[in-house]
Amino acid sequence: MSNNVKFFKESLGNSMEELDINNQKSNNIIEDEFNVPEIQDGGWGWVVLAAALFIRIVMVGVYASFALFTKDFTAEYDMSPSIMSWMISMYSSISLLVAPIGSFLGEKYNYRRVSIISLTVAGFVYPSTYFYPALWYTFLTASIIVPFLHGLANICVNIILSFYFDKYLPIALGVFASGNGFASFIITPLMAVIINNFGWKLSKPIYSLLYVLAVLAALTFRKVKAKKTDNKMKAGYEVSKADDLSYVFISRNSRIIRFLSLPNVATIFHKNKENKRVFISLENIFSNKKERKNRDFDSKDMTGSQLVVINSLSKMQIGKIVDNNESSRDNVTKTKRYCELLSKPVFILFLVSNLFSCLGYDTSYVYAKDRALELGVSESQATSILTCLGIGNIIGRVAFGFIGAKKGINRFITYIISSITAGLFILMSKVAFSYPFMVTYAIGFGIFIGGIITLGQVLLLHLLKISDFSHALSIMCIVQAVGLLAGAPISGFIFDATKSFEWPFVYCGIIIILSGLVLTFAYLSKEFRKSGKCN
Template sequence: MEIDNINNKEVVNDEISDKPNIPDGGWGWVVVFATFVLCMIADGITFSFGLLYIEFLNEFEASKSATSWIGALFMAVPLMTGPLMSALVDKFGCRPMTIVGGLIAALGFVLSSQCYSLSYMYVTFGVIAGFGLGLIYVTVVVSVAFWFEKKRTLAVGIGSSGIGIGTFVFSPFSTYLIEELGWRGTTLILAGVFLNMCICGALMRDPDWIIEQNKKEAKLSKNPIEIASKENGNQVVVSTRIKESRQPLMARQDSCPGTRRPSIRKAPIKHLHHASMLSLSKLDDKKKWYASIKELGKDMFDFSLFSELHFFLLSLSTVLLFTWFIVPYFYLADLMTLSGYTTEQAAFTISNIGISNTIGMIVLGWAGDKPWMNITITYGIFLVLCGLSIMGQMWFIGNYIMLQISASLFGISLSSHFAFTPGIVMELVPLDRFTIAYGLQLMCQGIGTLVGPPFAGLLFDLTQNWEQSFYQSGLWMILSGIFVGCIPYIKNKKMFGKGLVEKPIEGQENKIIPLVLLSILMIVSLVAVFYLPFNSYF
C-alpha cells in the first residue's frame, strides 16, 4: 500500500510537468559556438574537395567519374549512415559521439596520406573519414535543439553559418597547403584540424532539464526495487505494481520529457514505464544488453515516416537537392581552369560561395523565427533560385563579374537548406521523433551525394564538357524547390499503411498554387529541351 502511494505521488508530479524548461540561451550559446566550429571544419574541408579533386586526377590518372567517387563517398557515407548515427547519438549522447567522430575522421585522413591506389582512397578518404563526419552531422543539430525552442532557427542558423565560413577559409588554405606540401601533406594537416572537433565535443554539456530528468529516472528505477526488497523481497509482485500504476501514462503524448541521455527521441514519451523496465533489466545484464541492441536496431530501421506525404515530399526534395547542388563545389574549379581562369581565381570563387552562404544562414536564421516568415514556402523559392544560379554559372562563364554574382546567389540561396530544414522537420514530426526524422533526412542527403558527383563526372566523360552537368543540375534543383513549395498547400496524409500521421497539420486545400508551380516546371523543362545543348546527349 505504501508503494502504491509513492507511485501515485510520482505519477501526479509527472503529470504536472508537461513540458521541459528549455533555457533558450545560457550555456546553449557555447554549444552554438561549438557547432559553428564543427560546421566550419567538417563542411569547410568537404566543400573544398574540388581543389583536391584536381590533384587526385593528376595523381591516379583515372577518369573524372572514377575519381569523383572519392568525394562522393566522403560526402555520402556520413549522410547515408544518418539513421545509424542518430541511433548512436540517441543512445550515448552528443558529447562522446562528437569526440569519437573527430578521432575517426582524423584517422581516415592520416591513412589517406599513405595511399597509392584509388580503391584504397575510396576506403580511407571516403568511408573511414566519412563515417567519422557522420556522427558530427547529427550532433551539430541535435545538441542545439536541446538548448533552444523560441530561438531555435536563429541558433541553428548561427551554428550552420560555420559551413560558409569554413568554405571561405579552407579553399585558400587548401590551395596554399597543396602548393607547399602537395596533397599528401595537405591531408595530414587536415587530419590535425579534424582533431579540434574533439575539443568542440567536450563543450556539449547537457541542459539542466535533461540532467534533472536523468536524476528523476535514476531515482524511479532504483527506489521501488529497494523498497520491495525490504518489504517482502517479492520483486516480481512489486515490478508488476509499478508497471500497472504507470500504465495510464503510456497513452499520454504530452507527459514530462524524461530521458537517460540527451535523446530527443525519448523526450516526451512515458518515461515512468521505461524506468520501471530499466530497473528490472538490471537483474539480468544479458537481457539488458540484448534489449539495448534491439532498441538501437529498431531506431535505425524505422522508416515509417516515409509513408507520410509531407515528409515524403521533403525527402524527395532532399534527394534531388543533394544529387545536384554539389556540382559547383566539385566541378566549378575545374570548369574555370578549363575556361582559362587561374587556380587562385577558382579558389576565390569557391570562397565567394562560402561567405555568401554564411551571410544567408545568419539572415535567414534570424528571419526564420519571425511569425511573418513561412519557412517551408521560402525554402522552396530559394531552391528555385539556387537552380537558376547554377545555370547562370554556365551562362556567364565568360564574364568573371557575372560569374561571381551567380556564385554569390548560389551561396545565399543554398543557405536556406541549412537554416530551414531542421525547423521544417520540427513542424512535420513531433519532438520525440526529431532525431530519427533528421537521421532519415541525412540518409536522403547521402543517397543524393553518392549518385550526383559520379553521374556529373560521367556526363563530362561522355560529352567532354561541363554544360550537361551544370544545366541538368539547375533544372533538377528547380524541381526540388517545387516539391517543398507544395507542402503547405497539400493536406498531410498516410500514403500507405494504417494509423494516423505523426503530427496532424491541416494544410490549405488550395490546388491553384501547386498547379502554377507545376506549370512553371513544365515551361522551364520545355525551354531546357529546346535551348540547352541536349543534342550531344542523344
C-alpha cells in the first residue's frame, strides 16, 4: 500500500513538473510571438510612403510610355499596331498575375530585399534592348521579364507600407495607388522630351537612371523596431489556449492585421472602439462553429477605412493562420467552393462585367496619342492627352474612394453608372475633332475608369459573403488578366482592318458600356433583390 502511495506521489510530481515545463514553453512562445513591429503612423513612415510612391511612378511609367513608342516601333520593325498591342497586353496581365509569387518570396526572403533585387534587375534588363534591339528580345524583356519584376516589387512595397502605418494605412495605400495617375502625368511628358531629343532607342538607357533612384528609395525601407502587444490581445491568446483550442502562430514577417487570413476574415473582423485599430480577436477565431457558420458579414456595416484596407489586402497574401483544425471545421473543398461561386448568377455577371471593362481598358492608353495625331493635332498636344488621362485617373481614384466609403451610397448602381459614363466618354472621341474636346474626353474617361478600378473589389466584397472573398478574388484576377491580355490586340486587329484608330475607340467605348449594362441583369434575380445587395 505504501509503495503504491509512493509511486502515485512520484508520478504526480513528475506530471506536475512536466506541466510546469510545458507552461513555461507556452509562455515563451507567447512572449516571442507577440513581439510585433511598432507601427509609427507617421515619422519615418512618411519618408517610406514618399519612396514607395516614387517607385510606383517609375514602374508604371514604363507602361505609360508604351504609347509613345507605338509609332517608332511599328516603323522600326515594320509591324502593325496589333503586334505592338500584344506587348502592352502581356505586360498588363503578367504584372497582375505575378502578385502571389511576390508575396511568397517576400515572406520567405524579406520584402525589402525582394523589392530591391527586383528593381535592380529591372534597371539592367529594361535598357538592354539598346545594345541588342532584336524584336524577339524586345518582346521578351518589355513584355515578360520587366512586368514580372515589377509585379514582384509592387506587391512587396504594398506590404512594406503596412509595417509603417495602421490608423493612416488607408491613406498610405491610396497615395501609393495614385502613382498610376502620377506616372501618366509626370513620366509621359518627361519621356516625350527624352525621345524628341535623343531618340526612342536611347530613351531606355536614360530612363533606367530612374531605376537607380528607385533602388535608393527602397533602401529607406529599414527594419521597424519591435514592441510588445497589449495585454488584452495576449490574454485572448492565453484564453483560447486554456480552452484546449488550436494555437495560432503569427507570421513575423507580415503586418496589416498581424494574423489576418482572407478566407477567415468573415468570423474574426471587428473594430476596437477604444483605440480605433482594426484587429483580430483570438477568442473569436475559435468561437462556436455553428454560430460562426451562420454569421454573415455585410460590407455596408464597414467603415470607409476598413473597405480601403480590404481593397488593398485583396492584392496580397499578407498573413497566415496555422490552424490544425481547419480541415475539420471546413468540409467544403476548395474545388467545391469555386464551383459554388461559379454557380451564382450575380457573380458570373460581375465576372463578365470585369472581362468587358478590361477588354476596353488598355485601348485608350495605348492609342490615345495616335488617335489625336490622326485627328490633326500637334505632337505636343497629342502627348498631353496621355497626361490628361493620368490627371483624370488620380481624381477618379480619390473621389470614388470617398464616395464608395460613404454609408448610404448604393455601390452597385454607382459602379454601373461609372462604367456606362466611362464608355460614353470614349465614344465622345469619335466627334472630338478639336483639342479641347479631346482633353474633355480624356479627363472624363480617366475619372470614371478610375472609379471602376476603385469600386470593383469593394463591390465584390459587397455582393458576396466575405468568407468567399479570397476565392472570388482569385477568379476575378484571372478574368481580368484574360481581358487585359486580349483587349489591346483586338483593338489592333480592328485598326488593321479599318486603317483608322476611330473604330478601335468605338469598340472600346461600346464594350465598357456593356460592362455596366450587363450588371443590370442582376435585378432579374429574385434572390439578389431580396438580399438587399442592390441597395
